[in-house]
Amino acid sequence: MDLFDFTDGREGYYGEYGGTFLPEILHSTIEELKAEFRKAKDDPTFWQEFIELMQSYSGRPTPVTHLANLSRKLGGAQIYIKREDLNHTGSHKINNVMGQGLLVKRMGKNRVIAETGAGQHGYATATMAARFGFESKIYMGAIDVARQRPNVFWMENMGSTVVAVEDGQQTLKDAINECLRDWVTNMDTTHYVLGTACGPHPFPEMVSWFQSIIGREAREQMISSTGKLPDRVFACVGGGSNAIGLFQGFMDDEETQLVGCEAGGFGPGKGNHAARLAYKDASVGVAQGMKTYFLQNDDGNMLHTHSVAAGLDYIGVNPILVHLWEKDRVRFEAVTDAQVTEALKLAMRTEGVIPALESSHGFAQAVLEAEQMSKDEIVLINMSGRGDKDIFTIADALDDDHWKKFIRQKAEEYGQ
Amino acid sequence: MDLFDFTDGREGYYGEYGGTFLPEILHSTIEELKAEFRKAKDDPTFWQEFIELMQSYSGRPTPVTHLANLSRKLGGAQIYIKREDLNHTGSHKINNVMGQGLLVKRMGKNRVIAETGAGQHGYATATMAARFGFESKIYMGAIDVARQRPNVFWMENMGSTVVAVEDGQQTLKDAINECLRDWVTNMDTTHYVLGTACGPHPFPEMVSWFQSIIGREAREQMISSTGKLPDRVFACVGGGSNAIGLFQGFMDDEETQLVGCEAGGFGPGKGNHAARLAYKDASVGVAQGMKTYFLQNDDGNMLHTHSVAAGLDYIGVNPILVHLWEKDRVRFEAVTDAQVTEALKLAMRTEGVIPALESSHGFAQAVLEAEQMSKDEIVLINMSGRGDKDIFTIADALDDDHWKKFIRQKAEEYGQ
Amino acid sequence: MANSELNNYISDRKASLPSRGRPAMVMTHVVCGYPSFEDNWKELQVMHEFGVDLVELQFPFSEPSADGPLFVKANQEAISKGVSVDDCFNFMKKVTEAFSFKVVMMGYFNTIFKTGQRTFLERLKEAGGHGFIVPDLPIEEARILHEIAAELELSPIVLMTPTNSDERLAELALAADGFVYTVARKGVTGTNTDMNSDLAEFIDRCKAKTDVPLAVGFGITTAEDVAFIGKHADIAVIGTAALKAWETGGETSLRGFFTQLLN
């Protein structure tokens, strides 16, 4: 199945989802981007250049790791993880960002902007900008700036300007709005490096394409390590880029179930979570450049969302995944904050891996299901990022007293 | 040159350095270890098993990355870095630790202990123990526990017990002493996972062997990316494991200069630094199981040492490197804290990489020299680890005000 | 079908400009419910006093990505006070019944989409509105909305921008009715625009493609700006500047602002 064959429908649409909802002033910018992207996608040397860059700079291919201990402990399916955490900067976000960096170079632009929520995408973009020599500005909700200072610290040290967005909920969606505002002002020199497979066409396609490197590698690796395809593949879904990246590798393998794991937060109920499809609190809307499911009220205004994982705490979702969900190709599930922190602890203790809180959503759902499966079945989880950069969040999630004491001591040391 | 061919000298000696200075009660333990190690080293399937483990669990081979921007900026030699930072747990320490883990399994032991200063080795050991299902206890100087809480947090979460050692200077060397005390008590069940190429034979040889994976990969990678051998190879030297690991790849390439970069701290003068060979403040002694250069006074008591990089802040040094230094095969240099933080900033801004403060010592010396070299010369730096886990130390080293403010806010949030 | 009522109104108002001593028609902007509907009413009274020709009533949206800081804040506060789509239509109805200027809705597409495109336009019609300006809805995505609008004789106000090619302007012109909103510069609302030869050239490019009257928006603050627009186009759009005046000192400031702008 070629998700991006638009000959039978409208370009940039997946079923009824997707599209390009942008101010007219960006029309030519987005056309230029589409054209450049199309040329790159049709040019096999571009993908080769991308692959080589990811190998030499980010350490790709990332391996798949068999979690034999965890599998044994659960007594069910054999669990494997795809190690996007081993990428430079610690998550799959770098795949997309370096790919867009190459496009920016082709377009002759010299400035990039990006939104970031958890900080991972901003961190990756700042890295890419330093490496490519671009000027860069990262927009981040003021609340996220306050709670994700470590990422801000690194972004600034890599030469990016980080702008704390004071509007709205002061989180990811507001940072996206602010990026759009910058973009409509500076589109001549500036590329907007969108961080997930959302937003106006061609972003969902483009980000999916760069992230497909995950699934391409994973399919081959699973076959060569296990001799067969996984029965189920799990990935957390924030915007939906790591999920679509991995899922693409198995799209035509109909026996392989694809499971998107959303942020269940405190559980169902408007405002308690960020599960657009697994729970019943979202509906179709148009915002942030695309038509998809949003957590919104009857007037179309966006709801507050909540997740222990800042990177999943988003109102909208990848339109491609919505389409695949409607076609029953991708199943959606949500796991709660409490299930997620338990899964994280389990992963640390039994296997010595520290999945990011985002990725831990995939682990949590996989653990639930693997237990019920038979020993000769195989599941693959996307470990989209590592958790060690999120020490503040994780220490808070685990309510660690030593950590609090340490922070108090540090604060005292720093004085007033 | 086979460094480990002892037929013409005493086993475990490199020139006059090395040896096995341990309490008699460990005699049989160390003999068992030597025998098991010898068997493993002679068994090609063991190395194969090690390689496969490192591939699937830690993401090896790690790439070499060309730092074109930095090279251009300096206007001299082409700079490449070996990306040990991309390993699982973020440094080269995992190579040694996973290798020892395989040996522990062969010896049928079920408990491991380790010392740690910066925390990287303890973190790696805790990871290995979780993965292999060993019980583990990590000894760490009380001062290091206090300043390296993030690493302690992860070690504990991976199921290790972390013991704060209150003796002596409450840093690395005291943790080593405490490990020896544990070991002389529990040697039947317990393996001491020494973290660097120091200590009693066979540790220097064994750690060097596992770390040689760095140099083996790097030599091949440099030839395939540049068509020739590097003119100079730089590595920071704490205990000396990442350096010997990389250097081994080029030992017989006499045109390739090997440069060990020590912690110059505040500059020459007893107590100001941890440079055993580059400065003139150390002398030969016997402690912590080996004969080598130590920073000690005339009575043989150890001096206080200082470095911005906790992982380099050690009184002794790899006896193999001392031998190679005396034979003029390895040159030793020291760089000061101030030079190191400048090099770190430069690396972040120009290339989007964040070397650990330890690794930044290699960068600092390489930058000094590369500038003077010609454009067709090549240098290779070992990026032994990533700095993002050391955010507290680096933020302190860079004296970042936003960071301090963030920590104060966090402390307030945590209350009393 | 074109919205002949609005079109006739605009051409009448245009014809009467000399007699009214005005260089250009004027369209003003109000964010529904911000600071409050009472304040809105008073603003509109002042605007009416000064003979404003057209008014945009903005329906607040939680993600006003094409707006500048002042309107962003206005949108947010209106929403957090609970201003709903119902409230906006009720208010519009009151306004169109009380005042002689013509009213268009301004807002983001999700407000329309979520209400239902047909329902929304029917309600707009019923509330006396004459058209809609939806900055995040490109014409490619607007087919259905524009069809319903034609059926209901409502004007889809198309935006033309300085980054558009002539070909694109021609495409946009095909969809235009009522007037065209020409965006004076890149960026969002709320900062001043240089009224210079670049702008004049851009307006000329638009005029070459359409006979529909041209409104010029983004950053108009002075009588000179209005004069400039009168020379090159038809309607001066007054957005942020009026709200700023209101926030500074209510009716008095707003009157002061319009006095310097229009007299």
Next chain:
Amino acid sequence: MANSELNNYISDRKASLPSRGRPAMVMTHVVCGYPSFEDNWKELQVMHEFGVDLVELQFPFSEPSADGPLFVKANQEAISKGVSVDDCFNFMKKVTEAFSFKVVMMGYFNTIFKTGQRTFLERLKEAGGHGFIVPDLPIEEARILHEIAAELELSPIVLMTPTNSDERLAELALAADGFVYTVARKGVTGTNTDMNSDLAEFIDRCKAKTDVPLAVGFGITTAEDVAFIGKHADIAVIGTAALKAWETGGETSLRGFFTQLLN
């Protein structure tokens, strides 16, 4: 050459045990300069009073990796007070001149190595010491030191441990002189040891390999312990327990401790 003076002394003291009403000889331990040399002197006076046979004077070292917590602290504090190798030798000289028990040096190899092996042993000889116990110096690494010792007629006190094989014990026995320090159990100094059949068996294994008298160390605290050692070996080593007593209440406590231990 063997240290005949020490060997003769020990065999004489052993022969006199019944007449002294003692089950075993006793060797005590003092860390030079901790808490102070004055305190050391008073401790030694008490030990002399109780007819101690041998005394280890520990030269403090910054890395006392074979010691338990109490001695670690003692080493550290002595060093931080500035106790030097010179001070230790001067003190030893005073001690050997004043008391009739025989003294051996105890310490870590670096203290010896850094002073120079020959120089160190010459100074030891000159200070009236009779041997040295160096827990981090295995016999393989001790060749030179043992050669010089033989030349100077000083006893290298070899350690035998429960983890040694019979072959290894035989090797160790070859280097033994004066007495052998048999380590009662795994671990470091400072915790109690069960005096049981395992220990007896281990001592028997040592006895099978050497005729040199056996000292038993690590954790000896009671009269029963001493009696046990008397039955199986020759010398009871009293380390931590005596220092603990001293720290608890100085001379009075130390006297109390020896009274229960030896009378």
